[in-house]
Amino acid sequence: xxxxxxxxxxxxxxxxxxxxxxxxxxxxxxxxxxxxxxxxxxxxxxxxxxxxxxxxxxxxxxxxxxxxxxxxxxxxxxxxxxxxxxxxxxxxxxxxxxxxxxxxxxxxxxxxxxxxxxxxxxxxxxxxxxxxxxxxxxxxxxxxxxxxxxxxxxxxxxxxxxxxxxxxxxxxxxxxxxxxxxxxxxxxxxxxxxxxxxxxxxxxxxxxxxxxxxxxxxxxxxxxxxxxxxxxxxxxxxxxxxxxxxxxxxxxxxxxxxxxxxxxxxxxxxxxxxxxxxxxxxxxxxxxxxxxxxxxxxxxxxxxxxxxxxxxxxxxxxxxxxxxxxxx
Amino acid sequence: xxxxxxxxxxxxxxxxxxxxxxxxxxxxxxxxxxxxxxxxxxxxxxxxxxxxxxxxxxxxxxxxxxxxxxxxxxxxxxxxxxxxxxxxxxxxxxxxxxxxxxxxxxxxxxxxxxxxxxxxxxxxxxxxxxxxxxxxxxxxxxxxxxxxxxxxxxxxxxxxxxxxxxxxxxxxxxxxxxxxxxxxxxxxxxxxxxxxxxxxxxxxxxxxxxxxxxxxxxxxxxxxxxxxxxxxxxxxxxxxxxxxxxxxxxxxxxxxxxxxxxxxxxxxxxxxxxxxxxxxxxxxxxxxxxxxxxxxxxxxxxxxxxxxxxxxxxxxxxxxxxxxxxxxxxxxxxxxxxxxxx
Amino acid sequence: xxxxxxxxxxxxxxxxxxxxxxxxxxxxxxxxxxxxxxxxxxxxxxxxxxxxxxxxxxxxxxxxxxxxxxxxxxxxxx
Numbered sequence: 001x002x003x004x005x006x007x008x009x010x011x012x013x014x015x016x017x018x019x020x021x022x023x024x025x026x027x028x029x030x031x032x033x034x035x036x037x038x039x040x041x042x043x044x045x046x047x048x049x050x051x052x053x054x055x056x057x058x059x060x061x062x063x064x065x066x067x068x069x070x071x072x073x074x075x076x077x078x079x080x081x082x083x084x085x086x087x088x089x090x091x092x093x094x095x096x097x098x099x100x101x102x103x104x105x106x107x108x109x110x111x112x113x114x115x116x117x118x119x120x121x122x123x124x125x126x127x128x129x130x131x132x133x134x135x136x137x138x139x140x141x142x143x144x145x146x147x148x149x150x151x152x153x154x155x156x157x158x159x160x161x162x163x164x165x166x167x168x169x170x171x172x173x174x175x176x177x178x179x180x181x182x183x184x185x186x187x188x189x190x191x192x193x194x195x196x197x198x199x200x201x202x203x204x205x206x207x208x209x210x211x212x213x214x215x216x217x218x219x220x221x222x223x224x225x226x227x228x229x230x231x232x233x234x235x236x237x238x239x240x241x242x243x244x245x246x247x248x249x250x251x252x253x254x255x256x257x258x259x260x261x262x263x264x265x266x267x268x269x270x271x272x273x274x275x276x277x278x279x280x281x282x283x284x285x286x287x288x289x290x291x292x293x294x295x296x297x298x299x300x301x302x303x304x305x306x307x308x309x310x311x312x313x314x315x316x317x318x319x320x321x322x323x324x325x326x327x328x
Numbered sequence: 329x330x331x332x333x334x335x336x337x338x339x340x341x342x343x344x345x346x347x348x349x350x351x352x353x354x355x356x357x358x359x360x361x362x363x364x365x366x367x368x369x370x371x372x373x374x375x376x377x378x379x380x381x382x383x384x385x386x387x388x389x390x391x392x393x394x395x396x397x398x399x400x401x402x403x404x405x406x407x408x409x410x411x412x413x414x415x416x417x418x419x420x421x422x423x424x425x426x427x428x429x430x431x432x433x434x435x436x437x438x439x440x441x442x443x444x445x446x447x448x449x450x451x452x453x454x455x456x457x458x459x460x461x462x463x464x465x466x467x468x469x470x471x472x473x474x475x476x477x478x479x480x481x482x483x484x485x486x487x488x489x490x491x492x493x494x495x496x497x498x499x500x501x502x503x504x505x506x507x508x509x510x511x512x513x514x515x516x517x518x519x520x521x522x523x524x525x526x527x528x529x530x531x532x533x534x535x536x537x538x539x540x541x542x543x544x545x546x547x548x549x550x551x552x553x554x555x556x557x558x559x560x561x562x563x564x565x566x567x568x569x570x571x572x573x574x575x576x577x578x579x580x581x582x583x584x585x586x587x588x589x590x591x592x593x594x595x596x597x598x599x600x601x602x603x604x605x606x607x608x609x610x611x612x613x614x615x616x617x618x619x620x621x622x623x624x625x626x627x628x629x630x631x632x633x634x635x636x637x638x639x640x641x642x643x644x645x646x647x648x649x650x651x652x653x654x655x656x657x658x659x660x661x662x663x664x665x666x667x668x669x670x
Numbered sequence: 671x672x673x674x675x676x677x678x679x680x681x682x683x684x685x686x687x688x689x690x691x692x693x694x695x696x697x698x699x700x701x702x703x704x705x706x707x708x709x710x711x712x713x714x715x716x717x718x719x720x721x722x723x724x725x726x727x728x729x730x731x732x733x734x735x736x737x738x739x740x741x742x743x744x745x746x747x748x
Contacts, residue, residue: 047465097645111464326640
């Protein structure tokens with residue numbers, strides 16, 4: 001399955017936007033945290049898991065999704081939220097903890113919920129799978145259109161929830177696609193040290209569903225694999241498991257010294273940064289030139305800056321609002 | 329590290345105290361080994377297994393997959409088969425994915441075997457918030473674990489207690505849940521309570537599980553807490569002293585078994601009780617403490633007991649909301665003032 | 671004789687500043703060569719400072735103070 005020119009440029013633009021968002025968050029996150037790195041300080045306190053390098057997974061999959069389709073994401077959710085069309089202003093405001101945020105600041109960066117586009121995420125590994133299966137079941141029972149996609153990291157494939165959810169989706173033939181973003185590291189533990197199979201797509205065989213592997217963080221290969229899997233679930237042909245070889249260009253979280261990585265690994269990954277690679281691919285194909293690239297990049301940056309300004313200019317909820325929204 | 333620093337002057341963070349206790353027991357007892365996520369070369373996300381991998385290697389200091397159900401269940405099996413595993417649940421909030429192994433196996437196998445099967449394991453887990461990590465990474469859940477019979481529960485407030493309790497937990501033939509509060513660990517990036525880093529003897533020692541400590545004597549009110557809450561109480565006691573009141577502070581140290589004798593003796597002396605708990609207000613530690621005193625002797629109280637606990641809400645991310653909801657010394661002082669007015 | 675304790679130049683990579691998160695020995699106490707005396711944090715990484723010789727510790731940089739590589743943080747009198 002080949003993307004159209006419009007889809008190619010959409011994917012590129014959303015990768016650029018997502019990356020710039022992470023770069024801006026990175027610098028704002030460090031405000032108030034130097035020279036003393038205290039997570040509680042600065043305009044964005046708490047843990048921060050940046051998605052730099054994993055953008056192809058988000059855009060290659062979400063290019064096939066409509067707002068009515070369901071996505072569950074992980075503790076590292078920004079790129080997926082951006083590609084799924086989560087309200088950027090409200091998302092950034094939530095990351096800042098502001099009243100105008102998706103949850104008025106109650107959730108923060110690991111707990112983003114935008115019901116308008118059927119997006120949610122969780123800070124607990126593997127816990128997005130069950131809800132994706134259930135949302136797919138709901139659509140099937142209600143006879144409503146829409147499919148579900150559960151994103152997870154490769155470490156999540158070693159959780160019981162992974163195996164239970166895959167089996168359930170397969171036995172009930174539900175419209176759900178499972179997407180593993182394999183960035184090779186679960187915090188400090190390498191995939192090969194924690195996982196009995198070299199490729200998790202092989203685990204699909206255990207649930208008699210198609211298992212697809214995508215190598216090298218390749219945007220269009222992801223687009224193609226996801227497109228076929230999503231077309232199958234839309235036709236009621238049951239779930240698919242996809243594992244994508246991607247790259248975590250940042251630490252597990254901000255402040256991670258990453259001493260566990262072999263020397264030179266990070267530099268090598270950065271040389272294979274998927275965004276410049278895709279830019280070159282589009283330039284070579286004549287779908288982009290320097291002038292149109294500049295315009296696209298400037299537009300994406302401006303959108304991010306506007307969202308950050310919106311967040312910065314927003315107020316915090318009064319502290320007592322902590323007591324609200326426990327129940328509807 | 330050498331062992332020549334003059335006695336009583338060497339201080340440790342709780343993280344180092346836990347690692348030192350574990351290392352000493354691993355040297356003494358080949359049955360002791362450690363499993364968990366990122367506890368190997370990284371030394372634990374919260375520093376409490378630092379140095380163990382270098383000294384004991386990958387056989388005895390085992391990084392696990394993100395598979396808590398499997399490795400905590402495996403610890404139960406290994407413990408029942410004669411080993412003495414120490415396992416880490418990185419954040420206590422993650423208990424949801426593996427609670428069956430904890431409360432249906434670890435906590436019940438001894439009972440279901442009529443006392444014939446021992447489960448000598450330590451489950452160590454981080455608790456607490458205050459640094460905007462939101463409601464899936466900031467809970468204490470002391471009451472949740474203490475509520476379930478069959479496992480001992482400890483929660484130290486300083487490095488001296490942490491080392492003694494860790495050693496005792498490893499020696500214990502029963503499962504022990506060792507709950508360490510992130511703000512006390514001595515990891516600067518979590519903001520560190522200075523009062524938790526205290527002199528710690530280099531030689532191995534144990535602290536009896538199930539014994540509270542009166543960490544400050546007084547006669548006007550008893551402030552009871554555990555872990556980080558003890559430091560809030562000590563600050564409140566200092567503030568009350570400046571107002572001319574004398575507060576006694578009881579550090580529970582263990583929740584199971586609960587040292588009701590020490591509690592009751594203190595309240596019998598002061599006649600007033602304030603319980604401070606970073607865990608949720610309802611159905612938890614604070615209610616149990618008050619009940620333990622009142623059901624024993626309601627006449628010992630000169631005023632209705634009070635609690636300064638976390639409201640019954642998931643922990644919010646925004647620092648404005650989270651800090652407002654957390655217990656602190658000012659809230660304890662306020663609670664005392666209200667008690668004296670009523 | 672007085673010997674200074676400095677932050678070793680190779681304690682961490684790069685030129686970042688660190689902060690002393692804990693003195694693990696009280697001011698005025700006697701320490702032995704090789705004893706762990708302080709922790710320095712750079713972002714989330716913690717590094718250890720050992721006593722370069724035996725002596726009585728005199729702290730010049732307190733907890734929470736920012737330090738650079740090569741900076742003197744204490745001295746040892748023997």
